[in-house]
Amino acid sequence: xxxxxxxxxxxxxxxxxxxxxxxxxxxxxxxxxxxxxxxxxxxxxxxxxxxxxxxxxxxxxxxxxxxxxxxxxxxxxxxxxxxxxxxxxxxxxxxxxxxxxxxxxxxxxxxxxxxxxxxxxxxxxxxxxxxxxxxxxxxxxxxxxxxxxxxxxxxxxxxxxxxxxxxxxxxxxxxxxxxxxxxxxxxxxxxxxxxxxxxxxxxxxxxxxxxxxxxxxxxxxxxxxxxxxxxxxxxxxxxxxxxxxxxxxxxxxxxxxxxxxxxxxxxxxxxxxxxxxxxxxxxxxxxxxxxxxxxxxxxxxxxxxxxxxxxxxxxxxxxxxxxxxxxxxxxxxxxxxxxxxxxxxxxxxxxxxxxxxxxxxxxxxxxxxxxxxxx
Amino acid sequence: xxxxxxxxxxxxxxxxxxxxxxxxxxxxxxxxxxxxxxxxxxxxxxxxxxxxxxxxxxxxxxxxxxxxxxxxxxxxxxxxxxxxxxxxxxxxxxxxxxxxxxxxxxxxxxxxxxxxxxxxxxxxxxxxxxxxxxxxxxxxxxxxxxxxxxxxxxxxxxxxxxxxxxxxxxxxxxxxxxxxxxxxxxxxxxxxxxxxxxxxxxxxxxxxxxxxxxxxxxxxxxxxxxxxxxxxxxxxxxxxxxxxxxxxxxxxxxxxxxxxxxxxxxxxxxxxxxxxxxxxxxxxxxxxxxxxxxxxxx
Ligand SMILES: Nc1ncnc2c1ncn2[C@@H]1O[C@H](COP(=O)(O)OP(=O)(O)OP(=O)(O)O)[C@@H](O)[C@H]1O
Ligand SMILES: [Mg+2]
Numbered sequence: 226x227x228x229x230x231x232x233x234x235x236x237x238x239x240x241x242x243x244x245x246x247x248x249x250x251x252x253x254x255x256x257x258x259x260x261x262x263x264x265x266x267x268x269x270x271x272x273x274x275x276x277x278x279x280x281x282x283x284x285x286x287x288x289x290x291x292x293x294x295x296x297x298x299x300x301x302x303x304x305x306x307x308x309x310x311x312x313x314x315x316x317x318x319x320x321x322x323x324x325x326x327x328x329x330x331x332x333x334x335x336x337x338x339x340x341x342x343x344x345x346x347x348x349x350x351x352x353x354x355x356x357x358x359x360x361x362x363x364x365x366x367x368x369x370x371x372x373x374x375x376x377x378x379x380x381x382x383x384x385x386x387x388x389x390x391x392x393x394x395x396x397x398x399x400x401x402x403x404x405x406x407x408x409x410x411x412x413x414x415x416x417x418x419x420x421x422x423x424x425x426x427x428x429x430x431x432x433x434x435x436x437x438x439x440x441x442x443x444x445x446x447x448x449x450x451x452x453x454x455x456x457x458x459x460x461x462x463x464x465x466x467x468x469x470x471x472x473x474x475x476x477x478x479x480x481x482x483x484x485x486x487x488x489x490x491x492x493x494x495x496x497x498x499x500x501x502x503x504x505x506x507x508x509x510x511x512x513x514x515x516x517x518x519x520x521x522x523x524x525x526x527x528x529x530x531x532x533x534x535x536x537x538x539x540x541x542x543x544x545x546x547x548x549x550x551x552x553x554x555x556x557x558x559x560x561x562x563x564x565x566x567x568x569x570x571x572x573x574x575x576x577x578x579x580x581x582x583x584x585x586x587x588x589x590x591x592x593x594x595x596x597x598x599x600x
Numbered sequence: 601x602x603x604x605x606x607x608x609x610x611x612x613x614x615x616x617x618x619x620x621x622x623x624x625x626x627x628x629x630x631x632x633x634x635x636x637x638x639x640x641x642x643x644x645x646x647x648x649x650x651x652x653x654x655x656x657x658x659x660x661x662x663x664x665x666x667x668x669x670x671x672x673x674x675x676x677x678x679x680x681x682x683x684x685x686x687x688x689x690x691x692x693x694x695x696x697x698x699x700x701x702x703x704x705x706x707x708x709x710x711x712x713x714x715x716x717x718x719x720x721x722x723x724x725x726x727x728x729x730x731x732x733x734x735x736x737x738x739x740x741x742x743x744x745x746x747x748x749x750x751x752x753x754x755x756x757x758x759x760x761x762x763x764x765x766x767x768x769x770x771x772x773x774x775x776x777x778x779x780x781x782x783x784x785x786x787x788x789x790x791x792x793x794x795x796x797x798x799x800x801x802x803x804x805x806x807x808x809x810x811x812x813x814x815x816x817x818x819x820x821x822x823x824x825x826x827x828x829x830x831x832x833x834x835x836x837x838x839x840x841x842x843x844x845x846x847x848x849x850x851x852x853x854x855x856x857x858x859x860x861x862x863x864x865x866x867x868x869x870x871x872x873x874x875x876x877x878x879x880x881x882x883x884x885x886x887x888x889x890x891x892x893x894x895x896x897x898x
Contacts, residue, residue, distance in 0.1 A: 292797060313803045325798035329816045338812075339802030390802065 232442060233457075234267035241304065243268045243394065243426055244289065249298035251284055251450075258284045260450045261298065271420050271427045273437035275473070276447030282430040283322075285447075286396045289428065290319045303393060313342075318392040322399045324383040326371040332382050333358070333367040339390045357385040360419060377408050384416075388423060397429040401436065413439050434474050438462065446470050462521075466509050468598055471519040476554075478525065478565045484516035484597050492597035494518045497561045503537045505595035512599065520595035525567035527555055528587050529579065535589040541565065543584045555580065557588055624876070631869035632662040642866050666870035676854065676871065680878065683851040686765065686840075687833040690772040694829045695822065697773060698780030702821075703814075705781070706788035713789075720778050732771060732842050739767050739843070763845025771839040776832065780825035787821030788814070820893035827886035835875055851875055 234240040242265035251259035258281045266272045274282045287293040288300060291312035300307045302317065318339070326335050336357050340350045358364045361381040366374050371382065380400060387395055400416070401409045417440050420427050431437050437444045438458040445455045446469075454466045465471035468479060480503070482496035492507035494516060505518055531538060541557035544564060548571075555567045567588055580586060633642040644661040647654045670676045705716045723731060738744045739761045746758040761767050791814065799809035837852030844850070851871065858868035 290801060312797070312800045313805060317801075319798075319801050321794050321798055323792070323794055325792065325794040327795060327798075327813060329819075338799070342803030342808075386802070 232269070234270070235265070235443065240267060242266055243270075243303055244428075245299075245301045246285075247299050247301075249288070249295045249300060251281070251288060251293065252296045258450055259288075259295075262450075262452055264445065264452060264455070266426065266428060268426055269424050271417065271429070271440055271442045273441035273444045274428065274430045274447060275434055275437040275444055276432065277473075278432060280447040281450045282432075282447060283398055286319065286398055286428065286430055289394070290317055290396055291315050316393040317396060318387040318390055318394075319396040319398065320383050320387040320400050322402060324371075324379050326379060326382055326386070328371050331368055331370055332363060332374065335371070335382055336386045336389050338386065343390070353389060357389050360388070360422070361385040377404055377412065380404065380412065384419070388419070388425065391423070392425065394426045394428065397427060399430050399432070401431075401433075409436070410439075416440060438474070446473055448473075464506075464508075464596065465519070466598070468517050468519060468600065471596070471598070476522050476566065476568075478518075478520050478522060480518040480563060480565075481600070482516065482518070484511060484513050484599075486511065486513055491592055492516070494597050497559075497563075500539070500561075501536075503539075503595070504592045505537075505597045506593050508596050508598035510599060511597055515600045516597050517600055518595050518597050520590060522554060522566040522568040523552075524590050524594040525565060526589050527557070527567040527569060527580065528589065529584070531587050532589045536592065537595075538587055538589045539565070540585065540587055543580055543582055543586060546580070546582065555586070557586060627869045627872055629662070630865055631666055631867075631873050632664065633866045634661070634665065635864050635866055640865065641863050666866050667874075669867065670870055670874065675849075676851075679849045679851045679854045680874070682849045683834055683836075684878075686768060686772070686848070686850060687830050687836075690769050690776075690833050691826050691830045693769055694773045694776055694780045695826060698777055698825060699784055699818075699822070701777075702781045702784035702788055705785050706791070717785075720781055724778070728775065729838065731775070732838060735767070735771055735774070735843060736762065739770065762843065763847055765844065765848050767843035767845075768840050768848050768850075771843045772829075772833050772836060775839065776829040779828040779832075783824040783828065784818055784821040787818045791817055820889060823889045824886070824893075827882055827889070831879055831882060831886075834879060 234242075244264070244266040246262055246264040248261045248263060249259060250257065250261050262285075274285060276282055284293060288295055289302070289307075291307065291310060291314075294308070302315070307315065327338065330338065333354055336354045337350055340353055345353070354367075355364075358367055361384060363378065363381055363385060366378060366382075371379060374382070384397075384400065387397075397416075401412055404412060413436060416427070416429075429437075429440065438461075441458060443455060443457055444461050446453045446461065448469055454461060454470045456464075461470065461474055465474065471477045472479070480494065480496045482494045482502075484492050484494045484507075485502075486492055486507055487504070490507065491504050492511055492513075493502040493504050495502045496518065503518055505520070508516075526532070526535075531540075539559055541559045543555055544558045545556040547554040547556070551571055552568055553571055555569070557565050557567060559565065565588055630642055633644065635641065636643040644658050646658045650657070701720075705713060705720075708716060736743070740746070741758040741760065741762065743762075745761070746755075749755045750758065761770075795813050795817070796809050799813045800806065804812060835852045835855075836850065837856050840848045840850040840853050841856065844853075855868055855871045855875070858864050858871060862868075
C-alpha cells in the first residue's frame with residue numbers, strides 16, 4: 226500500500242489544511258456533544274472518523290455541512306470562516322447515511338438535481354451526469370426510480386449525486402452501513418478509486434474499524450465528544466496512544482501492573498506476584514507507575530517447549546481455540562487467571578494441529594512487540 | 601381456497617351488492633318509470649302474481665323518457681355545470697386553506713401533534729346541521745361577522761353574504777376541511793427530513809427545497825384530499841339549501857326539490873343516476889392515484 230511518493234501533508238508544516246476545527250464545542254441544551262476540539266484535515270485526504278455510537282461523529286459532520294452551528298470555536302474550510310454560511314452556500318456535499326434519494330425522481334434526475342441549481346447549461350449537465358453514471362457504473366439504471374434499484378445501487382446513486390457538483394469536500398456518513406460484507410469490501414475499494422480519480426477530500430464516518438483502516442489516509446478515533454488519537458492506520462494499529470484506542474482498533478491483549486522505565490529506553494511491567502516483569506516499548510508520556518501492557522495476539526508466539534532466546538515468556542494452559550479458517554486464535558489462561566490470546570497462521574493441515582485443549586504451552590514475544598501505556 | 605377464506609373475501613362483495621348495487625338497481629328502475637299520482641308515485645310496478653306475462657308487461661312500459669327530459673330542460677344541465685364549478689372552486693379553496701394547516705401540523709413538535717389532530721377532528725362531535733345553522737348566525741346581515749365589522753367601523757352597511765355563493769363556499773370549505781387536512785398531513789408527516797437536508801445540501805434554498813421536494817412528495821395526499829372534498833361537494837345539498845338561498849343552483853338541491861316538493865320520483869332518480877355517472881370518473885381517477893401511491897411506497 227505504499228505509494229511512490231508518500232502522501233502525508235500533515236507532516237509538512239508549510240501545508241495549510243483544508244479544514245480546521247479550532248476549539249470547537251457543540252452543546253445540545255445542557256448536553257455537551259463535542260468537547261473543545263482541534264482538528265486539521267488536508268486536501269485530497271481520505272479522513273475517517275471512528276468511534277462508538279453516540280460519540281459525536283455525525284454531529285461533527287453536520288457542523289461541516291452547515292446543518293448545525295458550533296456553540297463555540299470556529300470551523301474554517303479553505304481558509305474561510307464558515308460561521309453563518311448556510312449549507313447551500315458551501316462547497317461541501319454530504320452523502321447521507323440513509324442515502325436520502327428523492328423518491329419521485331429518476332436516478333438520472335437525482336444526480337442532476339444539484340447541477341440544475343447552478344448555472345450550467347443543459348448540455349453540460351447532461352454530460353456531467355453521464356460522466357457520473359459511468360464512474361459509478363450506473364449507466365443501465367439511469368431511468369429507474371430509487372425504489373426500483375438495489376441497496377448497493379442506491380448507495381452508488383447517492384455517491385454520484387454528491388460527487389456530481391465536484392465539491393471541495395465530500396462527507397460520507399456511514400455510507401456502507403447497509404451493505405453486506407462482500408459488497409461492502411468491493412465498495413470500499415471503489416470509493417478509494419473514485420477518491421483518487423476525482424482528487425476530492427473525503428471525510429468518512431464509520432464505526433467499523435476495519436473499514437476505517439482500509440480506506441483512510443488518516444483515522445481519528447473519538448470517544449465521548451473528544452478525539453483521542455489522529456494518525457495513519459498503521460500507526461493507530463501499531464502505536465495506539467491509550468488502551469482505549471488499542472482496545473477499539475483490532476484485537477488486543479491487556480495486562481495491568483506497575484511500570485518502570487529501564488535504562489535501555491524500554492519499559493518493564495511488574496504484572497504478577499513473583500513473575501518476571503515483562504518488557505515492551507514505552508508508550509508516549511509514560512512516567513512509570515500504574516500502567517497497562519498491550520500486545521496484539523498475532524505478535525504472541527505459542528510453543529510447546531520453553532523458548533530459549535526470548536526474555537518475555539509466560540506459561541499457561543489452553544482454554545479455548547477459535548478456528549477462523551486462515552487463522553487460529555488460542556486463548557491461554559495464565560496461573561494468575563489472566564487470559565492471553567495468541568494467533569497463528571494456519572499453514573498446516575487441521576489434522577496436524579500442534580495444540581489442543583488443556584495443553585500446557587509457553588507464550589512469548591520480543592522486547593519491542595508490546596507497548597506499555599500509562600493508565 | 602377453503603371455505604373460511606372464501607367467506608372472508610366474499611363479505612366485502614356482499615356488502616357492495618347489498619348497499620350499493622341493489623339500491624342502484626332500484627333507483628335506475630325508477631328513473632325509467634313514469635310519474636303517477638299514486639303510492640308509490642310512479643308506474644309501472646312489478647306485479648309478480650301475473651308471472652312472466654306481468655314481467656314482460658312491466659318491462660315494456662320502461663323507457664328513457666326522463667333522461668330525454670333532462671337533456672331538453674336547460675335547468676338541469678345548468679345545475680350540473682354550476683355544481684361542478686362550485687365543487688371545483690371550493691376544492692381549490694379547501695386546498696389553499698388545508699395545505700398550510702397540514703404543513704404546520706407536520707412541522708410542529710411531535711408532542712403537540714395528537715392535540716392538533718384532535719382539534720381538527722373535534723367539530724365532528726357536533727351535528728353537521730347544527731354547525732351549518734351556526735354559520736347562519738355568523739354570516740347573516742345581523743350576524744356576528746357583520747356586527748363585528750360594523751362595530752370596528754370597517755363597513756357602514758352590513759355585507760350581504762348569506763344566500764350568496766360566497767356563503768356556500770365558506771360552508772363547504774369549513775365542512776370538508778378535515779378531509780383535506782388529514783391525508784395531506786399523513787403524507788407530510790411521513791416525509792423524511794433528510795430529503796430536505798439533501799436538497800439544501802445540493803444547493804437549494806429552503807423555499808426551493810419546499811417546491812422541489814415537499815410539494816411533489818405530498819402529491820398523493822393532495823390528490824386524495826381533493827377527491828375527498830370534490831366528490832361529496834358535487835352532490836352537496838344541505839349547505840346550498842341553508843346558506844346559498846334561491847340564488848345558488850346546485851344539482852343536489854334540484855334533486856331534493858324534484859323528490860320532495862314535486863314528488864316526481866322518476867325524474868329525481870334520473871338526476872341521481874346522471875350525478876352518479878359524473879362521479880364515477882373522479883372516483884376511478886382517485887382509485888388510480890391511491891394505487892400508484894401505494895406502488896411508489898412499496
Ligand atoms: N439534535 C440533538 N439534540 C440533542 N442531542 C443530540 C442531538 N443530536 C445529537 N445529539 C446527541 O449528541 C451525541 C452525539 O450524537 P451523534 O449523532 O453525533 O453520534 P454518532 O457518533 O454519529 O453516533 P452513531 O454512530 O450512533 O451514529 C449523542 O449522545 C446524541 O444523543
Ligand atoms: Mg451517526
